Amino acid sequence: MVVRVRVRNAETGATVDMELEMENTVEEIIEGVSAYWEKDPGAYVIRKGRRLLRGQQKVQELDIQSNEELELIPDPEGGKI
Amino acid sequence: MPQSIRPGERDDDRHDRTRRISWVDMEGVQRARVLVVGAGALGNEAVKDLMLFGFRKVDVLDMDTVVRSNLNRCVLFREGDQRSGRGKASLVAERARDLYPEAEVQAIEERVQSLGPVEMQGYDLILGCLDNVAARLHLNANSYHAGVPYVDGGTDGFRGRVQVVMPPLTPCLQCGMNRSHFKVMERRFSCTGQDTVFYRPKMAAEITTTSIIAAVQVREAVKIVSHRPVMEHVMHYDGLAGTSDILSLDIDQGCPNHPAV
Numbered sequence: 001m002v003v004r005v006r007v008r009n010a011e012t013g014a015t016v017d018m019e020l021e022m023e024n025t026v027e028e029i030i031e032g033v034s035a036y037w038e039k040d041p042g043a044y045v046i047r048k049g050r051r052l053l054r055g056q057q058k059v060q061e062l063d064i065q066s067n068e069e070l071e072l073i074p075d076p077e078g079g080k081i
Numbered sequence: 082m083p084q085s086i087r088p089g090e091r092d093d094d095r096h097d098r099t100r101r102i103s104w105v106d107m108e109g110v111q112r113a114r115v116l117v118v119g120a121g122a123l124g125n126e127a128v129k130d131l132m133l134f135g136f137r138k139v140d141v142l143d144m145d146t147v148v149r150s151n152l153n154r155c156v157l158f159r160e161g162d163q164r165s166g167r168g169k170a171s172l173v174a175e176r177a178r179d180l181y182p183e184a185e186v187q188a189i190e191e192r193v194q195s196l197g198p199v200e201m202q203g204y205d206l207i208l209g210c211l212d213n214v215a216a217r218l219h220l221n222a223n224s225y226h227a228g229v230p231y232v233d234g235g236t237d238g239f240r241g242r243v244q245v246v247m248p249p250l251t252p253c254l255q256c257g258m259n260r261s262h263f264k265v266m267e268r269r270f271s272c273t274g275q276d277t278v279f280y281r282p283k284m285a286a287e288i289t290t291t292s293i294i295a296a297v298q299v300r301e302a303v304k305i306v307s308h309r310p311v312m313e314h315v316m317h318y319d320g321l322a323g324t325s326d327i328l329s330l331d332i333d334q335g336c337p338n339h340p341a342v
Contacts, residue, residue: 010319026259027259027260027261030259030260030261031260031261034261041264041265041268042237042261042265043214043258043259043261043262043265044259044261045257045259047317047326047328050326050327050328050329051328051329051330051331052257052314052315052328052329052330054256054257054259054330054331054333055258055259055260055261056259056333056335073317074237074240075235075242075257075261075262076235076236076237076240076241076242077212077213077214077235077237077265077284078122078212078235078236078237078284078285078286079119079121079122079123079210079211079212079234079235079236079286079291079294
């Protein structure tokens with residue numbers, strides 16, 4: 001079974017549609033859209049509504065509806081130097 | 082005999098206006114022992130806010146010295162500090178005492194890896210003001226095992242995040258990390274064949290986001306010592322859009338910091 005989602009780039013507002021298998025993980029979504037948008041190397045997370053998704057979670061665990069929107073957010077690392 | 086008062090005496094109390102916030106436990110604030118890890122941008126702002134709020138027992142850990150490019154966002158550093166050879170922690174502690182002479186602020190000029198759970202158990206809460214994943218993971222794991230609340234902040238340009246970790250009830254930092262974080266960590270360590278070098282990229286940083294993120298960290302610290310509910314669990318701030326969102330996170334059953342879950 002395939003579910004189609006829309007992923008929004010929080011930094012640019014751009015979106016891309018992705019077709020996901022139930023076995024795909026959140027990490028694979030991050031890597032897929034990061035490569036598509038040629039993102040700078042860095043840490044990213046995915047949100048679904050008010051929830052942050054964990055990297056190892058599979059699509060089948062996420063209760064994702066068809067055409068639902070996810071968002072790719074940079075996870076800031078700095079603050080000391 | 083009724084208690085007597087005199088005109089203007091409330092204005093002699095440094096904390097009078099804070100005491101007017103009914104839920105703030107000022108005795109808890111003044112009693113709390115706080116560790117601030119990192120005396121750079123977030124650390125400067127956090128210590129400044131802790132002092133003005135009335136925290137009295139603060140230790141500041143950092144082993145770096147000041148460079149001139151720190152001065153665009155570090156309120157407690159001064160022109161010339163970069164030539165003094167003094168450590169950031171020592172300078173922050175000294176200037177914090179200027180802000181609030183009743184406070185006991187101690188500098189610890191060591192690496193974060195020098196702190197284990199035993200050292201952390203002496204604190205009521207820890208503020209993470211760091212700049213890399215490896216140091217965060219160390220602080221996160223050890224504070225979780227010590228049972229000490231940990232409030233982590235991070236910035237990158239106009240973006241920031243704050244996460245509040247309340248062991249053993251909430252997810253920890255590692256629960257929210259994924260392969261992209263570990264790839265970042267791997268890139269920081271480059272092997273020369275003889276030694277491992279820690280590479281620090283120059284990240285975008287400015288004062289407005291720094292001050293907002295540090296202020297949220299200190300406000301969560303005030304809630305913790307006042308026994309108020311804290312944010313659940315992560316705040317993401319986007320300064321360009323002018324938005325912030327509190328996002329919930331689940332405990333990762335596979336996270337090594339949650340063996341009993």
